[in-house]
Structures are given as structure tokens and as C-alpha cells.
Amino acid sequence: MREKHFGLGLFSLLVFVFLLGPLLIIFATSFEPGIVLQFPPDGFSFRWYEQIFKVEGFLRTFKTSIAISLLGNVFALLFGIPAAYALSRSSFRGKELINGLFLSPILIPGIVLGFTLMKYLIVVYHLPMYAGLLIGHTVIMLPFIVRVVASSLSTFDFAIEEAALSLGAGRMSAFFKVVLPNIRSGIIASMLIAFLESFNNIDISVYMTGPGVSTLPIEMLTYVENHFDPTIAAISVLLMVLTGVLMLVIERLMGLSQFTRR
Amino acid sequence: MKKSVLYGLLLPGLLFLGIFMVIPIVLTIGSTFYHDGTLTLSGYTHFFGDSYFNQILLTTVVVSLITTLLCLALGFPTAYYISRKTARSKGILLAIAIFPLLTSPIVRSFSWMIILGRKGLINDAIVGLGLSDKPLDILYTPTAIVIGLTHLFLPIMIISLVGVLENIDTDLVIAAQSLGASRMSAFVRIVFPLALPGIVIGAVLVFVGSLTAYTTPALLGGKQRVISTFLYQNAMTLNDWFLASVIAVIMIAITFIVVGLMNRAARQLNPKG
Numbered sequence: 001m002r003e004k005h006f007g008l009g010l011f012s013l014l015v016f017v018f019l020l021g022p023l024l025i026i027f028a029t030s031f032e033p034g035i036v037l038q039f040p041p042d043g044f045s046f047r048w049y050e051q052i053f054k055v056e057g058f059l060r061t062f063k064t065s066i067a068i069s070l071l072g073n074v075f076a077l078l079f080g081i082p083a084a085y086a087l088s089r090s091s092f093r094g095k096e097l098i099n100g101l102f103l104s105p106i107l108i109p110g111i112v113l114g115f116t117l118m119k120y121l122i123v124v125y126h127l128p129m130y131a132g133l134l135i136g137h138t139v140i141m142l143p144f145i146v147r148v149v150a151s152s153l154s155t156f157d158f159a160i161e162e163a164a165l166s167l168g169a170g171r172m173s174a175f176f177k178v179v180l181p182n183i184r185s186g187i188i189a190s191m192l193i194a195f196l197e198s199f200n201n202i203d204i205s206v207y208m209t210g211p212g213v214s215t216l217p218i219e220m221l222t223y224v225e226n227h228f229d230p231t232i233a234a235i236s237v238l239l240m241v242l243t244g245v246l247m248l249v250i251e252r253l254m255g256l257s258q259f260t261r262r
Numbered sequence: 263m264k265k266s267v268l269y270g271l272l273l274p275g276l277l278f279l280g281i282f283m284v285i286p287i288v289l290t291i292g293s294t295f296y297h298d299g300t301l302t303l304s305g306y307t308h309f310f311g312d313s314y315f316n317q318i319l320l321t322t323v324v325v326s327l328i329t330t331l332l333c334l335a336l337g338f339p340t341a342y343y344i345s346r347k348t349a350r351s352k353g354i355l356l357a358i359a360i361f362p363l364l365t366s367p368i369v370r371s372f373s374w375m376i377i378l379g380r381k382g383l384i385n386d387a388i389v390g391l392g393l394s395d396k397p398l399d400i401l402y403t404p405t406a407i408v409i410g411l412t413h414l415f416l417p418i419m420i421i422s423l424v425g426v427l428e429n430i431d432t433d434l435v436i437a438a439q440s441l442g443a444s445r446m447s448a449f450v451r452i453v454f455p456l457a458l459p460g461i462v463i464g465a466v467l468v469f470v471g472s473l474t475a476y477t478t479p480a481l482l483g484g485k486q487r488v489i490s491t492f493l494y495q496n497a498m499t500l501n502d503w504f505l506a507s508v509i510a511v512i513m514i515a516i517t518f519i520v521v522g523l524m525n526r527a528a529r530q531l532n533p534k535g
Contacts, residue, residue, distance in 0.1 A: 005346075012343040015336050016355075019362050019416060022373030025383070029376060039376060039383055079275035086271035090263040098272060101279060109474035109517055111490045112510040113283070115497050119507075120286035135282050142275065171267065200366040202477045206494065220368050224375070224481060233376075236369040243364045251357065 023240065030233035037230045048234040058235065061219040068130075068215065069198040072137035073191055079138075080145030081187065085179070087146070088153040102146045105139050110203025113139070118207035129213040136204040141194035148193060148254070152186020153179075189254035192246050287514070294507045305508040315492075319512075322488040325404050325479075326472035329411040333419040333468045334461065336412070341423030342453075346432070356424065363417040371481040374410045375401060378482070402484025410478040415468040422467060426460030427453075459531045466524040470517050489513060 025039050032038065033045035052058055080102075087099055105113065114136065121132040156179065164174040180187075205215045214222075216235075224232055294305045309315050344355045362370060377383045378401040385397035400406055430453060438448040476490040483491065489509060497506040 005343075008339055008343045012340040015340040015416070016358060018336070019359065019413065022370065022377060022413065023362065023365065025376055026369065026373045037376060038381070075278075079278050082271035083275040086263070086268050090268055092268065098276065101284075102275060105279075105283060107517060107521060108283075108287070109490070109513050111474060111476040111493055112513050113287075115493060115506060115510050116286040116290045117282070118497070119503065120289065121282065139279065139283050142279070146275075196364050200364075202367065206476070207498065217366060217368055220366075221477070221480070224368065224372055228375075232368075232372055236366070236372060239366055239369060243366075244361065247357070247361060247364055 026233045026236050027240075029230055030237045032230045032233075035229060037228055037233065048230040049238075051231050052234055052238075055223075055231065057214070057219045057223075058216065061214045061216045064133075064214065065199055065216040068133050068137050069195050072134055072141055072198055073194055075134070075138040076141035076145045076194055077187070077191065080142050080190075081149055084146045084149035084153060085175070088150050089158065099146075103143045106143045110140070110201070111206075114204040114207040117204065122208065129208055129210045133205060133208045133213070133215070136208060137198045137201065140201060140204060141198050144194040144197055145190045148190030149183065149186055152183040152190075152254070156182050185253040189250050192250050192253075196243065196246060290507050291511050291514075294504070294511050297504060305504060306512075309505070309508050309512070318487050318489055318492050321404060321486070322473060322490075325407050325411065325488060326469050328408050329415065329472040330465050330469045332408070332412045333416050334465060337416055337419035337423055337464065338457075338461075341420045341427055344420070345424050345427035345430075352424075352428070356421070359417045359420045362413070363421075367414060367475075367477040368481070370413060371410050371478050374406065374413065374482055378406050378409065401482065402486065404483070404486055406482040407479045407486065407488065410482040411472045411475060414475065414478055415471050418467050418471065419464040422464030423457065423460045426457045430456045459528050462524055462527050462531065466520055470520055473516060473520075474513055 029037055029039050029041055030048055031044045031046070032041040033043040033047065034041075083102055087095065087102075117132060117136045117139075121127045121135060122129065127135070160182070161174050161178050164178045165171070169177065200217060201215075202217045202221065205218050206221070209215070209218050220232060220235060295301055295303065297304055340359075344352055344359075347355060375382075379385070380397040380399070380401070382401070384400060388394050389397060434452050434456075435448050438452055439445065443451070474490055476494065479486070479488040480491050480494070487495070490513070493506055493509040493513065496502045496509065
């Protein structure tokens with residue numbers, strides 16, 4: 001029994017090295033003191049971290065990305081929480097279909113969704129680029145909000161809400177005073193998951209960039225295509241730190257099982 | 263819940279998705295059957311009759327299939343190992359597996375550019391060990407795309423498999439072995455059938471994901487086109503929106519067909535229905 005597990009353990013260890021090794025290599029190369037991106041690095045310095053802040057495009061697009069992801073998050077919550085509540089609270093004909101529609105932005109290939117959004121929102125409806133970005137990001141965040149909030153509601157005992165209603169509370173006040181506080185951590189987790197999804201998005205944003213308009217991932221993509229220096233490694237490390245922190249918060253709030261269903 | 267309340271809750275979201283997602287997609291699908299003022303299937307006959315387009319489609323499918331098989335081969339033993347751990351170490355190992363999933367695809371593709379490049383780790387090792395006297399071209403080939411995609415989607419495979427494997431009662435395996443089944447036959451006849459729903463779901467998620475991934479092939483594939491980078495190229499660089507729409511519809515069709523088949527298979531494999 002033991003030997004078998006030893007072999008399995010070794011195999012799994014190698015798989016984890018494959019998964020994490022490349023990220024560790026990025027981490028190491030970000031401290032390169034020279035100008036050539038290489039592993040192992042020639043020494044240790046923070047010069048490429050300083051370099052990030054000297055490239056105007058990175059700071060500007062970082063702000064755009066944050067603004068789009070946060071604002072889109074608010075819209076997705078406004079559409080998503082009522083929908084998740086209605087879908088969890090009642091059964092009606094066509095419920096599966098509507099549930100499927102709310103989750104469908106995950107299923108439709110991002111690069112296709114981005115193309116159709118660009119074609120109609122920007123070119124046919126003549127919306128400004130920022131509006132297109134905001135709408136596109138709201139669309140892709142919506143399924144994550146609906147799914148995580150619905151999963152949070154599935155553990156909520158609606159008898160408590162019934163009790164509030166029978167004691168004279170209105171529908172609105174029962175929802176805001178009884179239901180909402182109970183699913184608060186689920187809502188925050190859904191926001192963070194949706195935020196990561198939007199903040200890292202490329203497939204949609206890649207169609208919605210124009211003069212002066214871009215998101216951080218797109219700026220990074222363009223940079224990588226033209227330069228091969230450790231700046232991107234340094235930004236990558238900062239993004240990984242951000243990811244790690246958000247992941248820790250999500251784990252505390254809802255557990256990581258939220259990621260295990262895609 | 264009253265009908266009016268129900269509609270009031272669902273309608274804003276439905277209208278939003280209807281206007282900004284469903285209508286653009288439906289119009290895009292419609293536009294592919296209408297060219298030069300007539301109703302036609304020429305977009306599709308042209309696409310499937312062109313050897314260059316077929317080559318791209320074939321490359322994409324082959325790359326996705328190999329990626330799926332690699333993810334299964336690497337993911338299954340790892341998921342099995344994780345599923346046999348105690349709750350605490352399982353949580354930690356799953357967290358480690360999930361972390362790359364949440365990391366930007368640019369970051370992850372970029373790391374493979376460092377590793378696979380002509381002056382990268384792999385080529386340093388190959389030249390250093392004397393396996394080849396000059397660096398190999400790995401980056402910007404389909405091989406690089408397969409490696410990048412496997413790295414991208416392996417966590418999804420592991421997660422899908424841990425989900426089913428942790429629910430398999432180890433006593434079943436022990437019972438089978440104590441009744442004389444070999445380790446191999448206990449695995450093939452007990453663990454594998456019980457894990458099949460997870461295998462199907464994981465494989466479909468990886469396959470569809472690989473088929474439609476953009477960033478990884480864009481960065482690691484170089485001039486090697488796959489269907490998603492080909493769509494982008496036609497939409498944004500060549501401005502051939504008719505062809506781009508045809509490609510978009512083909513991608514949607516493939517995705518829905520594969521996922522639909524998966525749902526049917528998963529229903530049949532799951533005895534609980």
C-alpha cells in the first residue's frame with residue numbers, strides 16, 4: 001500500500017511543479033537587475049518594479065480596469081441578486097431555461113461574445129468604447145453573481161423570511177432585513193470572483209480598445225508582443241499577490257468550493 | 263411569489279442579456295446566411311471548402327484533443343492523490359491547484375515564453391545536455407500551444423475529478439481487493455466507472471476551453487493560427503466581418519453541440535438522474 005502511494009505522491013508532486021513552477025520562474029525573473037529577461041536572474045533588484053510606474057500606459061489602464069470591473073460589478077449585482085433570489089425562491093415554467101440564460105455568458109466563447117458585442121454595440125449602436133467595455137464586462141460577471149448568490153441562497157432557510165412576512169414585514173423589508181444579511185458573505189464572495197473574472201478578461205476587452213482606451217491585460221498583451229523585458233514579470237508578480245489576497249478572502253467567506261464548479 | 267413580483271425581479275437582468283447578448287448573437291448568426299443581397303449558405307460552403315481554413319480548424323481540434331488527453335493523464339492520478347488526503351491537506355492542495363486558475367492567462371502564457379524560448383530553460387537544458395547542438399524551435403509552434411493550454415486547463419480537470427473521486431467509498435476498493443480483485447481490476451471495474459461522470463465533465467470543459475481559448479495561442483502560437491486567433495484576425499486586422507461571423511457561428515455551434523452531448527452523457531452516467 002505504501003509504495004503505491006509513494007509513486008502516486010511523487011507523480012502529484014511533479015504535476016504541482018508543472019503548475020506552479022512557471023509562476024515561480026516569473027517571480028524570480030522579476031528581480032532581474034540587468035535588461036535581459038532570463039532565468040535564473042543575474043542578481044537582485046527592484047528596478048523593473050519601479051519601471052512599471054514609469055510606463056504611463058500601465059497606470060492609466062490599471063485605473064480603467066479597476067473602474068470597469070467595479071462599476072460592472074455593481075450593475076451585475078443589481079441584475080443578478082434579484083434574479084438569483086427569484087430563481088431560488090419560486091418554481092415556474094421555463095425556470096431551467098431562464099437559469100440557463102443567466103449562466104450562458106460562461107458557455108459562449110469569450111472571443112465570439114467580444115466580437116458580437118463590438119460589431120453591434122460599437123459599430124451598429126454607436127456606443128462609446130467605455131460603454132461597450134462596461135456592458136461586456138457586466139455580461140461576463142452576471143453568471144458568476146447569479147450562481148454564487150443562488151448557491152448561498154440554497155442554504156438559507158426561507159421559513160425565516162416567511163416568519164418575517166407573516167409578522168407583518170413587507171416583501172422589501174423582509175428581503176433587506178432578513179434575507180440579505182444572511183447571504184452577505186455569499187454576495188461578497190460572488191463580487192470577488194466576478195471581479196477576478198472581469199479584471200483578468202482579455203477576450204472581450206481585446207475588441208474594445210481604441211485611441212486612449214485600453215485595459216491593463218490588453219496593455220500587457222500589447223507590451224509582451226513588442227518588448228521582452230522583465231517589466232511584465234514584475235506586473236505579473238503584483239497581479240499574483242492581488243489574486244492570492246482575493247482568493248484568501250473568498251476562502252474565508254464561502255470556502256473554495258465556489259471555484260470547483262465551473 | 264406573485265407573478266408580478268417574479269417578473270419584476272427577473273426582467274431587468276433578462277432585458278439586459280437580451281439586448282446586449284442574445285440580440286447581437288442572433289443577428290450575427292442571421293448575417294452569415296445573407297451575403298451580397300441574397301440568402302445563401304456560401305459562407306459555410308466557402309469555409310469548409312477552403313483547405314487553409316480546414317487546416318486551421320484541424321490544428322485547433324487536434325491541439326484541443328491532445329490537451330484534453332494530457333490533462334486527463336496528468337490530472338487523474340493527481341486528483342486521486344488529493345481525494346485520498348485528509349480534509350485539511352485536501353483543502354491546501356486544492357487551493358494550490360486553484361491559484362493558477364485565477365491568475366491572468368497573460369501571466370501564465372508569458373511564463374511559458376520564458377521557458378520555451380530559444381534562450382529559455384528547456385533549450386538551455388537541451389543544448390547543455392548535448393541533445394542538440396542548436397536551440398529547438400518550440401515557442402510559436404502547436405507544441406507550445408498544447409503546453410500552454412495544458413497548464414491553463416489542468417486545474418479545471420483536477421477540480422472536476424476530485425469532486426467525483428472524493429465521493430467514492432474506499433471500502434469498495436478494499437472489499438474488491440479482499441475478494442481477490444487485483445489492484446488494476448479494482449481500479450478499472452470500480453473506481454473508473456464511478457469517476458466517469460467527472461471525467462466526462464472535466465474532459466469537455468478542457469476540450470471546449472482549449473477550442474475557444476484566445477490568449478494562450480495568441481502569445482505562444484506565433485503565426486500558427488487556431489480558430490479563435492483566426493476569428494480575431496478577420497474581425498480586427500482583415501476587417502472581413504462576413505468570414506469572422508461565419509467563424510463565430512461555427513465556434514458557437516461546436517461549443518453547444520459538445521456541451522449538449524456532455525449533458526446527455528452525464529445524465530445517463532449518473533444513476534441518480
